[in-house]
Amino acid sequence: MSFNTEEKLLKGCIKGNAKAQEALYRLFSPTMFGICLRYGSDYHTAEDILQDGFVKVFKNIRKFKNNGSLEGWIRRIFVNTSIEYYRKATRSFRFSPLEVVAEKSMEDHQLLSLERDELLSLIQQLPDGYRLVFNLYVIEGFSHLEISEKLQVNLGTSKSQLARAKKYLRKLIFAQQASEEKSLQNAKSYTLGYA
Secondary structure: OOOOOHHHHHHHHHOOOHHHHHHHHHHHHHHHHHHHHHHOOOHHHHHHHHHHHHHHHHHHHHHOOOOOOHHHHHHHHHHHHHHHHHHHHHOOOOOOOOOOOOOOOOOHHHHHOOOHHHHHHHHHOOOHHHHHHHHHHHHOOOOHHHHHHHHOOOHHHHHHHHHHHHHHHHHHHHHHHHHHHHHHHHHHHHHHHOO
16 A cells, blocks of 8 residues: 555554554654754664654554644654653753843854754753753744743743753854864964975
């Protein structure tokens, strides 16, 4: 049987057809793995989240009601799986204590000037709580109220974690730029010394 339409693919997965499940996995795994990489602290963690997410997708595929896109429904499962993963891994989030953080917002050009892989690498370096709130707010578009409800933390904690994540990312970006400039200067010195 061919699964050349989303409807046929969905029906095959609901029936538990292994070929349909494989086709669905191949169709959505690259995008979902990108989500897992953003939430995971490393490649292996992302692989674990990916596997858990697809188990949930196949277990709950009957619940998809065609209200919106299948990809959007699967994406929500992966975001929720990522959150659950960290709840289990850390038992409780180690959010920094709430304090007023007056931060200048991160300049858009700083993020836009980074390549996709560089940005992903920097996001993965964020502490768990920072990374989770940053992804939910900046990438997924959740409000602080939605984040506080989803993570069961107060509203101020969500705002504080986002501000700290941006500050941390800014430091990482500046450190990376300084390292690149130093390497460039060393290369110029080397070239000039032997010209």
